[in-house]
Amino acid sequence: MFLEEAIWIKNVLERLNLLKGQVVLNLGSSDEEYRCLIQPYIDYYIFRPLRKRGVKIVHVDQKKLDGVDVVLDLEDPDADILLDKIERGDVVICSNLLEHVNNRGLVIDRVKKLTKKGGVIIVTVPNVYRYHPDPIDTMYRPTNIDLENLFPIEEFTKIESGIIEVEAEPVVIWPLRKKILYLAKQVLRKFHLTLEPETPIIIKNKVSVLAIRKNGGI
8 A cells, every 4th residue: 555545545534534333344454564564654544543533443354464353355255154244344445455356346246245334435456556466466457437337326426536646666676776776886985986865766656546435324
């Protein structure tokens, strides 16, 4: 997840004004280290404010990891029995998940099933971004309109939809770049020369975002 993406989700959640005891499901959550240390803005902007409000947060992932509350493979054809045992969410967050599944239709159907009537689904998917297998990347790069089309207007009401620009360092080239800079510095040092301070290489990426409400009373 990108910082700008986390802030967008935070802003949507603030508008929903969730109350103590309401339920947020975080699908494809990864572990606590990832949310709190590797990308600490995920917990800081999204989940920390919810905990302060007394909102119940349920982290769901296909892997049994520290900080995962429910182990569930959303693509497992036999997962419906476990699905029925999970408390439905007032909000269901499906962030950076759809590009990592083969059976998108099944996963979306289950996201809908896990959402209460009147509940909100928050979906984010890379629109412009590099290949990043985890363990697979189908290269699904939808627009926000593509995401809207996954949720029929007869059943869902759009809250917010768009494509946001985000920044990320091109991690694929960083190891090579660092090695070249190191070798260059060794050579220049012999001649008592120095390099100009490094300017970080930043590339623009885009993320499609959608917040949508499931019609019907809670």
